[in-house]
Amino acid sequence: MTIENEALPSLKRRMAAFVYEGVVLFGVVFATAFLFGILTQQRHALHGQHSLQAVLFIVLGIYFGWFWTRGGQTVAMKAWHIRLVDLQGQPLNRMRALARYCLSWLWFAPALLSVWLLELRNTGAMFSTLIAGVAAYALLSRLHPSGQFLHDVICGTQLITQKPIKR
Template sequence: MTPTIKRRLTAMVYETFLLLAVEMLAVALFLIVTRNNHAPVFQYAMKVWLFVVTGAYFTWGWTNSGHTLAMKTWRMQVVTTGGARLPLRMAIVRYLLAWGWFLPALLACTALGLKDKAQIGTAVAVGVLAWGLTALFDRDRQFLHDRLAGTRLVQLPKPVKAGAPAEAA
């Protein structure tokens, strides 16, 4: 069963907070290694570093257990369309395609020379909304990046509590 769009978006908000902690640690490590050098090359290197760390976080979770901590909390798992665990290549493709949530808006901001935080925030919000709406047009209610990557999110059943009576069949 596919999780509801509301459930997936709620998990994404939770994921944002968890990812923030991971990236704060990555930035601290980067600053220690580069001795807090602010030369332009290091500014670009930090962006590349965060892109790689974020990708490693997601692809490791998706290939190892099928979910990240936020997905586990909300009882969701990403699998292939056949229901199997994701191979590394498919997880990387899914990660790159998931940038569709943000990349078109960020590219538009760059092309239009937008610098104001409110304008950038609005553009990103519109981009996220547009990408999120793709699930409404999908027969299985999957987001576009999952459809393109050949993956799908599935809802996991509630765990059975220890000592709870078994349901009658």
């Protein structure tokens, strides 16, 4: 099947893919946490909490790295016809995918830091801070001439629209 690259995806489409990715990742995180609990015989959610977080960080890194280096599209990106490439339009190598994965945590870092510094314990306040942080990060893309996210600019990657050609 021949693929045709078109215009850059809109912020609205990229955010829709972001939300869809969250739904997919819910299953990945759930399965990983379930296996972690069984393998470590975890009896309480707070025991081994930091180990689980480290395992989830690695598993999510493997998930994104695998898809980004093999076709440039996760499940959600395929559904929204978005593809990740380098600035020359080529697939990502492992190091660039790893750098992008690590820097993509910039989506959440300011909000998580704010929650920690303000010592927020209220779930609603934490959730609101996280949503505001993600929205602010997304809106920052409006400052870039081609609308790319900060982590893509730093890593030398870009999101492009890729739709199948009609037969």
